């Protein structure tokens with residue numbers, strides 16, 4: 563089932579999300595719905611707060627990046643096969659010199675901006691079977707994980723922009739929160755006026 567994606571301005575996107583336990587109800591159905599919702603919107607990641615749930619859960623599937631012609635065959639293959647569920651994640655280390663990448667977000671349609679982040683991360687997390695991992699990721703995979711991880715910390719990529727960029731985007735973001743935007747997937751807008 564495709565779920566509505568929560569738009570910019572909803573308080574759930576500003577909340578630090580909580581850990582979940584193995585007995586979280588209907589987790590398999592939730593994961594299936596979240597993957598379907600992400601693919602329907604052509605996303606490479608989706609975090610639970612984006613469908614209205616303040617829990618520490620996000621999905622990543624970097625396969626759409628594999629078609630980028632600047633990548634080596636080896637890099638393309640890694641991106642093509644990277645599909646993962648992250649539960650109760652905690653980034654324990656970020657390393658290297660920050661690099662810029664043009665990010666977008668399913669909760670903030672039609673806004674793309676360069677965001678600086680370190681290239682390498684170490685993250686502790688559990689998968690959908692609650693098996694624990696500690697792994698290090700780099701490059702685009704790290705980038706997508708950092709973006710989704712920020713969602714469970716209540717941070718949006720627009721929060722990381724300069725004050726000048728934020729001011730330039732302000733009216734556009736207000737319009738998104740009101741649903742004054744054309745978007746081809748299902749969304750829920752916090753400040754949309756009810757029709758009567």
Ligand SMILES: [Zn+2]
Pocket residue numbers: 666667668669709713
């Ligand atoms: Zn996002």
